[in-house]
Amino acid sequence: xxxxxxxxxxxxxxxxxxxxxxxxxxxxxxxxxxxxxxxxxxxxxxxxxxxxxxxxxxxxxxxxxxxxxxxxxxxxxxxxxxxxxxxxxxxxxxxxxxxxxxxxxxxxxxxxxxxxxxxxxxxxxxxxxxxxxxxxxxxxxxxxxxxxxxxxxxxxxxxxxxxxxxxxxxxxxxxxxxxxxxxxxxxxxxxxxxxxxxxxxxxxxxxxxxxxxxxxxxxxxxxxxxxxxxxxxxxxxxxxxxxxxxxxxxxxxxxxxxxxxxxxxxxxxxxxxxxxxxxxxxxxxxxxxxxxxxxxxxxxxxxxxxxxxxxxxx
Numbered sequence: 001x002x003x004x005x006x007x008x009x010x011x012x013x014x015x016x017x018x019x020x021x022x023x024x025x026x027x028x029x030x031x032x033x034x035x036x037x038x039x040x041x042x043x044x045x046x047x048x049x050x051x052x053x054x055x056x057x058x059x060x061x062x063x064x065x066x067x068x069x070x071x072x073x074x075x076x077x078x079x080x081x082x083x084x085x086x087x088x089x090x091x092x093x094x095x096x097x098x099x100x101x102x103x104x105x106x107x108x109x110x111x112x113x114x115x116x117x118x119x120x121x122x123x124x125x126x127x128x129x130x131x132x133x134x135x136x137x138x139x140x141x142x143x144x145x146x147x148x149x150x151x152x153x154x155x156x157x158x159x160x161x162x163x164x165x166x167x168x169x170x171x172x173x174x175x176x177x178x179x180x181x182x183x184x185x186x187x188x189x190x191x192x193x194x195x196x197x198x199x200x201x202x203x204x205x206x207x208x209x210x211x212x213x214x215x216x217x218x219x220x221x222x223x224x225x226x227x228x229x230x231x232x233x234x235x236x237x238x239x240x241x242x243x244x245x246x247x248x249x250x251x252x253x254x255x256x257x258x259x260x261x262x263x264x265x266x267x268x269x270x271x272x273x274x275x276x277x278x279x280x281x282x283x284x285x286x287x288x289x290x291x292x293x294x295x296x297x298x299x300x301x302x303x304x305x306x307x308x309x310x311x312x313x314x
Contacts, residue, residue, distance in 0.1 A: 071232075072097070075088075092185065101188045106176075146159065229262070
């Protein structure tokens with residue numbers, strides 16, 4: 001027992017998620033852009049700066065896919081909240097994305113969308129009232145499945161995606177985790193304990209979450225063992241996924257992976273320190289490797305990118 005006083009989570013006042021106002025609904029989600037329209041937009045852009053980089057990213061993604069190389073998607077929570085999951089799911093369905101890796105926040109929003117069709121609360125207002133994240137349904141579901149996964153020896157991403165499919169969650173067609181489970185590709189969730197609202201659910205088992213996330217780290221590192229000629233996207237994760245990527249890539253390299261021809265892409269609204277160095281610069285010193293940065297709003301850039309890749313494949 002700790003000699004220091006701990007907060008008694010069993011005394012928390014909880015709410016039903018159905019009573020909580022939210023800012024995001026599946027009704028607001030993007031519809032995948034017509035690939036012909038995306039191709040026309042790309043063709044209209046000047047051959048300069050970011051437009052040139054965007055064309056290169058599209059070309060390298062298509063080249064990797066056609067060569068049977070991995071195309072890895074890493075993302076943070078904001079990407080799910082702005083409603084672009086249907087566009088990313090298009091590339092999962094086309095077999096382009098071969099691995100989906102996300103932080104805990106992205107998993108929470110993805111699961112709330114799948115199960116309730118809405119997510120994202122007013123953090124400032126609910127923090128002041130002490131109700132931020134204090135909902136029963138999300139924490140109960142995610143922690144129960146995490147505990148089941150620990151007993152079964154499964155990773156968090158696989159377990160949460162399979163549970164959404166098995167339930168079945170009414171809006172699971174909008175879920176990246178559920179779609180990855182359906183398509184049989186790895187989905188990994190990388191958590192830092194204390195960063196997500198489900199961690200103060202009284203039923204949270206830190207050992208189960210930690211064990212499942214560590215298993216997902218090893219799955220991710222195994223995926224990066226095929227880094228030669230692969231493409232890795234980091235969408236909207238400023239800290240956690242760049243750090244996980246750097247360590248997983250180090251494991252892969254130590255075990256003999258080649259980084260030749262690796263393409264890394266950081267897409268975000270602003271360029272942060274860790275994505276720039278851990279994703280774009282440091283991993284791309286090998287022959288033929290390339291690190292790319294694209295700056296812009298996810299709700300605009302992601303639908304355009306995904307549709308442009310589909311157009312190029314056609």
